[in-house]
Amino acid sequence: MPEQPPRPGQPSQTGPHRHPGDPNDVRKGQVTSPLPRETFRERFLARFTDPAYRQEDAALDRLERIAWDAYQEGRKAPLKHKAGPGYADPDYELSDEWRAASAAVAAAQQRQADPATPSRVLLVCAAARNDYTCPGEMSKSWRLSERARQQLEADGMEVNVLDLSLLTSDAEQRIFPCKGCVSTSMPLCHWPCSCYPNHALGQVNDWMNDIYPRWAGCHGVLIVTPVYWYQVTSPLKLMMDRLVCADGGNPDPTSTQGKDVVRAKSLELAGWDYPKHLSGRAYGLVVHGDVAGIEGVRRALSDWLDWMGLIDAGSQARLDRYIGYYKPYATSHVELDEDSGVQAEVDNVARALARAVRQLRAGELNTPDRGLVPPRQK
Numbered sequence: 191m192p193e194q195p196p197r198p199g200q201p202s203q204t205g206p207h208r209h210p211g212d213p214n215d216v217r218k219g220q221v222t223s224p225l226p227r228e229t230f231r232e233r234f235l236a237r238f239t240d241p242a243y244r245q246e247d248a249a250l251d252r253l254e255r256i257a258w259d260a261y262q263e264g265r266k267a268p269l270k271h272k273a274g275p276g277y278a279d280p281d282y283e284l285s286d287e288w289r290a291a292s293a294a295v296a297a298a299q300q301r302q303a304d305p306a307t308p309s310r311v312l313l314v315c316a317a318a319r320n321d322y323t324c325p326g327e328m329s330k331s332w333r334l335s336e337r338a339r340q341q342l343e344a345d346g347m348e349v350n351v352l353d354l355s356l357l358t359s360d361a362e363q364r365i366f367p368c369k370g371c372v373s374t375s376m377p378l379c380h381w382p383c384s385c386y387p388n389h390a391l392g393q394v395n396d397w398m399n400d401i402y403p404r405w406a407g408c409h410g411v412l413i414v415t416p417v418y419w420y421q422v423t424s425p426l427k428l429m430m431d432r433l434v435c436a437d438g439g440n441p442d443p444t445s446t447q448g449k450d451v452v453r454a455k456s457l458e459l460a461g462w463d464y465p466k467h468l469s470g471r472a473y474g475l476v477v478h479g480d481v482a483g484i485e486g487v488r489r490a491l492s493d494w495l496d497w498m499g500l501i502d503a504g505s506q507a508r509l510d511r512y513i514g515y516y517k518p519y520a521t522s523h524v525e526l527d528e529d530s531g532v533q534a535e536v537d538n539v540a541r542a543l544a545r546a547v548r549q550l551r552a553g554e555l556n557t558p559d560r561g562l563v564p565p566r567q568k
Contacts, residue, residue: 213455230258234392257392266388273444282444291382291399292441298407299467308348309547312408313339316415316426320355329355330513330526334476335414337533338540342412345544350404354425362395368431372438376462376568377446378454381439383432398432405436410472410547411500412540417479417487430494437498438464438568464567469499472550474507474543476536480522484510501557503546506538 225233234254243250260268267285274280301307317329332353339349357363366386372379386396405411415426422430440446446454473495477488488510492502502508511532514525526532549555 211459213452213459216451216455224261227258230261234258260390263390265390268389277444278442279444279447282447284444285384287387287399288380288382288384288443291402294399294403295382295406298403302407302409305551309346309410309544309551310348310350310408311342311410311412311543311547312404313342313349313351314411314413314415314426314429315351315353315355316413316423318355318358318418318423318425320353320359323355323359327523329416330478330522331414331416331476333523333526334478334532334536337536338412338414338476341537341540342544345541347410347544347547350408352401352404354423354429357397357425357428363397364393364395365397365401365425365428365432366393367428368434371449372434374451375454375458376438376464377440377457378449378451379435379439380443380446381435381441381465381467383435383439384443384448398429401429401432402436405433405468408471409551410474410503410543411495412474412476412543413491414476414536415478415487415491417477417483420483420486422487422491433468433498436467438462439467441465441467462567466499470550471500472503472543472546472555473500474503474539474546475509476539477510478513478532479510480512480514480519481516484512501546501550501555503539503543506535507542507546509535509539511535 231254234257235250238246238250267287269286270283271286272280273282273284277284302310313335315329315331315335317331319325319327319329320332321328332355335351335353339351342349357365368383369385371385382402383398386398387394413426415422418424421427440454440457445457475488475491475495477484477491479487488508492508496502513529513532514522517525546555
């Protein structure tokens with residue numbers, strides 16, 4: 191079966207329903223046809239609306255026809271070679287781009303496990319706002335992240351800053367949404383994610399292949415995020431969803447022949463161990479808002495990180511605070527300037543996380559439930 195899922199157009203079907211545990215029970219009928227030719231062309235050319243491109247219309251027409259052929263043929267991964275030794279199916283044609291992403295993750299994990307390497311913290315600034323784009327001003331999350339960075343470095347940590355606002359300001363930077371492969375079958379979700387890039391759909395420049403090694407290579411994670419409409423920010427949620435492959439994901443796409451649903455279901459039903467690829471790292475959280483939602487967002491983030499097997503760095507490492515409660519947005523930076531309490535609390539989040547990382551690496555930080563195997567894994 192090709193790595194690109196079969197093109198839509200199959201008859202709608204929801205059955206016949208088979209008995210539970212039958213890997214051939216695959217439900218279809220939601221999307222039943224490809225894009226019409228003219229719709230595809232319109233969307234492709236929308237990128238070139240600027241009149242400066244008009245002198246290249248003939249060239250754009252040729253490129254559009256190539257893109258249409260790739261779409262029709264489902265050329266998701268046009269650059270690939272036989273997987274070779276070490277894979278379930280050495281003869282499977284494995285994507286070169288996925289192989290490179292997997293190698294980067296493996297190298298990062300190897301460095302992370304080496305006790306001779308420096309202690310590293312991934313510091314995630316989750317606000318979508320920065321001063322290079324429409325808001326015209328830096329975010330408070332960035333300021334709090336910078337404060338945390340300085341404290342972490344003072345405590346001997348090597349800090350890798352991941353500014354998710356670059357999704358809004360960097361040209362062609364993307365985090366594409368999770369397709370939900372895991373809800374079809376856990377082994378269909380590959381570690382790292384193999385859904386992107388998808389050249390047939392023009393889904394390229396996916397940032398996650400750079401982000402996965404950052405998570406794999408760290409000993410601790412600190413997330414600083416504002417609240418947007420009672421929830422985490424869009425960039426953060428995109429990253430979170432695409433990290434589902436780190437919690438139970440399949441490190442060998444050849445075992446499912448790419449995206450073969452029946453093979454994946456057969457593997458899961460035969461017994462899947464749901465490997466937690468990022469477990470054992472420490473975490474801290476800073477959640478801030480101005481009206482409502484901070485407690486819910488902080489709890490949701492803690493639940494997510496706990497579920498993936500990360501370890502909280504203590505109560506002072508999980509902070510939720512209002513800055514400029516019910517005050518004008520226009521003065522929010524001034525409110526932060528004057529809030530010495532929240533500044534000191536962010537310092538303590540960083541200190542607590544640095545302590546947790548040191549204790550983890552020294553084998554001194556043990557959780558009471560360490561070693562217990564959940565009776566129901568998922």
